[in-house]
Amino acid sequence: MKSLSLRTLLFYLIRILFSYFKEALCRLGAPFKHSPPPDYSLEFKDYMACKVAAVNEALDAAVPLRAPLRIHEAMRYSLLAGGKRLRPIFCVAACELVGGTQSKAMPIACALEMIHTMSLIQDDLPCMDNDDLRRGKPTTHKVYGEAIAILTSDSLLALAIEHCTEKANGMNPILIVRAIQEIARLAGAKGIVAGQEADIRSEGISNVDLKELEFIHQHKTAALFEASVVLGAIIGGGSSKEVEKLRSFGRTAGLLFQVVDDILDVTKSTQELGKTAGKDLVAGKVTYPKLLGIDKSREYAEELVREALGQLTGFDPDKAAPLVGLINYAANRQS
Numbered sequence: 252m253k254s255l256s257l258r259t260l261l262f263y264l265i266r267i268l269f270s271y272f273k274e275a276l277c278r279l280g281a282p283f284k285h286s287p288p289p290d291y292s293l294e295f296k297d298y299m300a301c302k303v304a305a306v307n308e309a310l311d312a313a314v315p316l317r318a319p320l321r322i323h324e325a326m327r328y329s330l331l332a333g334g335k336r337l338r339p340i341f342c343v344a345a346c347e348l349v350g351g352t353q354s355k356a357m358p359i360a361c362a363l364e365m366i367h368t369m370s371l372i373q374d375d376l377p378c379m380d381n382d383d384l385r386r387g388k389p390t391t392h393k394v395y396g397e398a399i400a401i402l403t404s405d406s407l408l409a410l411a412i413e414h415c416t417e418k419a420n421g422m423n424p425i426l427i428v429r430a431i432q433e434i435a436r437l438a439g440a441k442g443i444v445a446g447q448e449a450d451i452r453s454e455g456i457s458n459v460d461l462k463e464l465e466f467i468h469q470h471k472t473a474a475l476f477e478a479s480v481v482l483g484a485i486i487g488g489g490s491s492k493e494v495e496k497l498r499s500f501g502r503t504a505g506l507l508f509q510v511v512d513d514i515l516d517v518t519k520s521t522q523e524l525g526k527t528a529g530k531d532l533v534a535g536k537v538t539y540p541k542l543l544g545i546d547k548s549r550e551y552a553e554e555l556v557r558e559a560l561g562q563l564t565g566f567d568p569d570k571a572a573p574l575v576g577l578i579n580y581a582a583n584r585q586s
Contacts, residue, residue: 295573295576295580298573298576299340299576299580302336302339302340302343302344302353303335303336303340305343305353305357306336306339306340306343306357306360306361306364307331307336309357309358309360309361310330310331310361310364310365311327311331313361313365313410313414314326314327314330314331314410321395321399322399322402322403322406324395325391325394325395325399325400325402325403326403326406326407326410328391328394328395329368329371329372329391329403329407330364330365330368330407332385332386332388333386333387333388333525334364334386335584336364337476337508337577337580337581338360338363338364338367338475338476338479339357339360339361339363339364339479340360340573340577341476341479341480341483341501341504341574341577342356342359342360342363342479342480342482342483343356343357343360343483344480344483344573344574344577345479345480345481345482345483345484345487345489345497345501345574346359346483346484346486346487347483347487347570347573348483348484348487348489348493348497348566348567348570348571348573348574349483349484349487349488349489349490349493350487350488350489351483351486351487351488351489352487355422355486355487356483356486356487357418358414358415358417358418358419359415359430359482359483359486360479360483361411361414362411362412362414362415362434363411363475363478363479363482365407365408365410365411365414366407366408366411366434366437366438366443366475367475368407369404369405369407369408369411369438370404370443370447370471370475371385372390372391372392372400372401372403372404372407373401373404373447374447375390375391375392375400376392376397376400376401377392377397379447379451380530380534382526382527382530383527384521384525384526384527385525385526386525386526387525387526391403391404408438411434411438412431412434415427415430415431415434416431422486426485426486426488429485430482430485430486433478433481433482433485434478434482436478437474437475437477437478441470442470442474442478443470443471443474443475445470446466446467446468446469446470446471446472446474447471449463449466449467449470450467450471450536453467453536453537454534454535454536455535456535456537459537459542460542461542461543463537464537464538464539464542465506468505468506468509469502469505469506471509472505472506472508472509472512473501473502473503473504473505473506473508473509474505475505476501476502476504476505476508477498477501477502477505478501479501480497480498480500480501480504480574481494481497481498481501483497484497493566496562496565496566497562499562500559500562500563500574503555503558503559503562504559504577504578504581506555507552507555507556507559507578507581507582508581509539510539510548510551510552510555511552511581511582511584513531513538513539513540513548514539514540514545514548514549514552515584515585515586516528516529516530516531516532516538516540517529517532517538517540517545518545519585519586523585523586524586525586539551552582553582555582556578556579556582559578560575560578563575
């Protein structure tokens, strides 16, 4: 009995030490060590939980409640309403891949989530997609009105730039300038604005082809994923070759996310998605399932997974493991 008790005590001691060590790694932003299988290892789930918690904490600190109170309330409502935080996590993972740290990447990662949230607020407006539900909650304009929603989106974009520069103490100014250039390109008429305009223009048009659909999503969804890994690599001190390789990877990852999003839109319920299901179909928008069919869309998603993973060839497999896990997650997500 004494031997059994000692063994049990030792077992619990090892578990406590492991939990402490795992928590310490989480705080340091250390990546997990092995590539996760498609069904997501416990290690990858822990990695995601750590990163999501770190991003949420940083976002909460970045937008305190202050005057003008209603604007900051709306900013916090929109920004802290949940979400997968994939774009900031892609940013951190890319930064760590090229030798950077989570702390270096976090200001840029937060800025990307601010820009993403800005785009969602504008997307949901009555003059755009006219949606009432986002992340399982009423959209910003439904809670605060259209005028406050527009001002909130403007404020988030401005804060994204301010946050990058304000938190850049001790960083190479050249890298910060490059990062700001990427953000400006992403948020303007060369990025998500171009994609949104093309998306609006294509509504109700029956002869939109795959090339036009790719243009829309390369400039909307894919642009944000591309910017996430590019900015992470820039801030992490990656070489030009590494940055451009990750640029291609990010673009592919973004298209994959959109193809899966389109599939989920017609195969899942509003409750499961946390946003209005089937909205694109009702609005007369062209989607991948509408253009290719469900089966062909799934095949295309599988092709994009292979392409994205191939673009990580040449990087340290252990350091690239989080990005591999993120691709698998994006491909197999259910909401």
